[in-house]
Every structure is written in C-alpha cells, then in structure tokens.
C-alpha cells in the first residue's frame with residue numbers, strides 16, 4: 001500500500017496531536033507540576049497539556065462548516081441554560097461573593113445575549129476596480145483569564161464569542177472559583193462534543209494559580225491573550241509582549257443633576273449599585289448629586305432598600321472595609337449589606353441592599369473600587385463640578401459612567417468628558433450590558449485596550465482579499 005503526501009501528513013499530525021493530548025507525564029518545570037493527567041473533559045493537571053489540547057482542537061474546529069459552528073453555539077447555550085441555576089448557586093457558595101437571584105440573571109444574560117456566529121459577517125466592496133472581500137478569521141488558540149466576581153458568566157461569554165469566531169480557548173480561572181469554573185468548562189466541552197465538535201475546544205487546569213496563568217500567557221501556541229480582572233492581571237498580560245485584549249477595573253461614577261426624575265434616578269441607582277452586591281465592574285460606585293436635589297435623592301433611595309448611615313458609622317465601616325494599608329478588604333467583597341453592617345454591630349433587615357455614606361470626593365470609598373454594596377454620596381455645587389468630579393474618580397479607566405438628567409446639553413457634556421466605553425443615561429448601570437437595555441452583552445469590557453464591548457468579531461483577525469476587474473455586476 002502506498003500513501004500520498006497528504007495522507008502521510010494527516011497521519012503524522014494525528015500522532016503528534018495524540019502525543020500532546022494524552023501525554024500523561026508531561027514535564028512542565030514552569031508550572032511546577034510534574035505529572036500531567038486528563039482529569040475531565042477539557043480539564044488537565046498541567047498547563048502545557050491544557051494548551052496543547054486546545055491548540056490541536058482548534059485545528060479540527062476550523063475544518064468544520066460554519067453551520068456546524070452555529071450548531072455548537074446553540075448546544076452550548078442549551079446545556080448552559082439547563083445548568084444555569086446550579087452553577088450560579090455553586091459560584092456564590094465557592095467564592096462567597098454575590099446574591100443568588102442576581103447571579104442567575106447574570107448567568108442567563110451571558111447565555112442569551114452573547115452574540116454568536118452571526119457577529120462575524122464578511123464585508124464585500126464592489127466597484128470599477130473589481131471586488132474586495134473582508135473576512136473575519138480566527139487567531140487560533142486564545143488564552144483567557146477570568147475573574148472571581150463573574151466566574152461562570154465570563155467563561156460562558158468568552159467561550160461563545162471566541163468559538164463563534166473559530167478559536168479555541170485555554171482558560172486560567174480564578175483560584176477562588178476553580179471548582180465552578182471547571183464544571184462550566186466541562187459542560188461546555190460536553191455540549192461541543194455532543195454535536196460532533198472537537199474535544200478540548202475549551203480547556204483549563206484543575207489547580208489554576210498565578211504561575212499557571214503566566215505560563216499560559218507566555219506560551220508560544222497562545223496567539224492572543226484576553227484578561228478580565230483587576231490592574232495586576234492587566235499589567236501581567238501586557239508584559240507578555242503579545243496581542244492583548246484587556247478588560248480591567250473600573251470605578252463608575254453616577255451623576256444626578258437638578259433636571260433628573262429623582263424618584264426614577266433613586267430607584268435605578270439602588271437597583272444598579274446593589275445588583276449582585278456591586279461586584280459588576282460597571283456598577284455605580286459613587287454618586288455625585290448637585291446640591292438642589294441632593295437630600296431628595298437620598299430620601300428617595302431610602303424607599304428602595306438603601307440605608308443612610310451616620311458619619312460615625314462611616315468611620316467604623318472604613319475600618320472593616322479597608323485594610324490598615326488602605327487596600328480593599330477582599331473578605332467583604334460582594335457580601336450582603338446586612339452582613340457588612342453586622343461586622344460593626346449594626347443590625348438591619350434583609351430588605352436593606354445598599355449602604356449610603358455621605359462623604360467628600362477624597363474619601364477612600366469614593367476613590368477605591370470597593371466591589372461592595374457601600375456607596376458614597378458626594379454633593380456638588382453644580383453640574384459642571386459634578387461632571388469634573390466624576391471624571392476624576394473614574395481614574396481614566398475609560399470604563400463606565402452613568403448620568404440621570406433631562407438636560408441634553410448636560411448629558412452631552414458628561415458623555416464627551418468621561419469618554420468611557422459604556423455611558424448609561426437615565427437607567428441602572430446594568431442596562432449598559434444589555435440587561436433591561438438594548439444591545440448585546442459581554443462580561444469582558446475591554447477598556448484599557450479599547451475594544452469596549454467584546455463580541456465574536458473582537459476575537460478575529462480581519463483578512464482582505466482583492467480581485468481586480470471582476471465580480472462587479474453594476
């Protein structure tokens with residue numbers, strides 16, 4: 001029997017792939033892990049194996065038709081919907097962050113409103129000179145790092161976007177959310193395999209650490225890095241010297257001027273700032289209200305589950321919410337308002353979802369991204385001062401800002417000054433993610449690198465193909 005060149009090439013490729021994926025004793029000094037094992041669908045004991053498995057899976061993924069890719073995405077959504085409640089509860093149990101009811105809504109949002117393959121429609125130009133086609137091609141293997149605040153939602157959102165674009169993904173998930181992240185990744189793989197897609201299209205390690213994350217980002221087979229987290233991981237990704245899509249921290253201000261519908265603004269701010277205990281990076285983190293409506297706004301907010309605390313209580317809260325060195329106390333991130341107040345012996349009912357503190361613009365509660373249901377309320381003399389303070393407190397993250405106003409001039413001024421990726425007017429912050437708002441969703445808002453709302457198209461390389469003279473029919 002004689003084999004032609006292509007048949008030999010295919011056999012060699014298959015063997016190389018098998019060695020990489022099934023290598024049970026891969027040495028990886030950089031990860032500190034010496035024995036490589038496959039521990040589940042897409043779950044590996046070392047990062048080298050997780051990278052290799054996803055790398056080869058992508059080669060199979062791009063051999064499939066676009067119709068098959070659509071089928072894969074539909075099946076991922078279906079299996080995730082079936083498991084949404086269970087995963088949301090488990091995420092909160094494992095991380096100790098957030099509120100179950102809100103978390104489920106976030107998970108459903110990521111499943112239902114992350115765009116799929118339809119996001120990467122090709123473009124064609126025709127004219128006197130012929131035809132030019134622009135197509136969106138995959139990068140190959142993407143290395144993604146996910147946060148503790150939305151572990152399940154980020155993995156679902158990134159997987160749908162990246163796979164729709166023809167990529168595979170190796171995740172390094174947050175160590176404090178590793179079990180629920182692992183389960184999510186296994187379920188996504190099961191969904192893909194069940195409709196004939198490649199095994200290991202998404203992979204991870206069972207024990208993610210900063211070291212496995214660094215190893216992954218630097219791995220030559222990883223063509224694009226996508227990180228979702230705080231300033232540390234963004235900096236680490238940039239240091240790897242390759243293309244990065246970075247979704248970093250925010251500190252979104254909300255400005256309320258004298259023309260706003262105060263009743264509506266008060267309800268919207270409480271709803272947005274207390275949602276999942278304020279862990280969304282886009283959630284209102286400080287309120288800046290002009291003096292004419294300042295008191296009315298606070299009074300109205302108290303009708304919707306916010307409590308105003310005295311300056312003595314603010315001082316005590318600062319002692320528990322911040323560490324002695326001024327950093328945020330991560331033990332209180334994403335905790336219920338009731339629990340946080342109980343830490344200073346103040347007892348409130350379950351109806352209290354948000355703690356309001358009257359502070360000035362320099363208070364650490366305004367300056368730091370707390371990720372807790374504690375919100376400072378700052379008084380401004382006029383709308384121009386309010387917009388200026390909002391700009392300063394956003395720290396040039398270019399992330400998110402909100403405004404409640406009926407004055408188009410003021411809204412325009414704030415939109416231009418803040419120059420953020422998401423600017424929400426007269427609605428809770430989450431409307432900016434398409435939740436009770438128009439537009440698609442994402443859980444990776446890439447402000448530092450400028451992509452903003454990431455979708456499948458974000459994870460593609462644009463390729464142009466030009467044909468001179470022909471295929472012009474007008």
Ligand code: NAD
Pocket residue numbers: 145146147148149150172173174175209210213214228229230231232233236247248249250280281369443444445446447
């Ligand atoms: P985090 O920065 O502590 O962790 C995020 C991820 O990065 C984790 O997987 C962690 O293990 C990893 N990591 C951290 N430092 C690293 C380093 N030096 N090298 C390699 N990996 C590293 O953040 P978190 O507490 O999980 O999440 C909250 C933060 O994420 C907030 O700042 C929030 O604003 C931000 N966030 C942003 C978005 C967005 O879309 N822009 C979405 C969610 C969360």
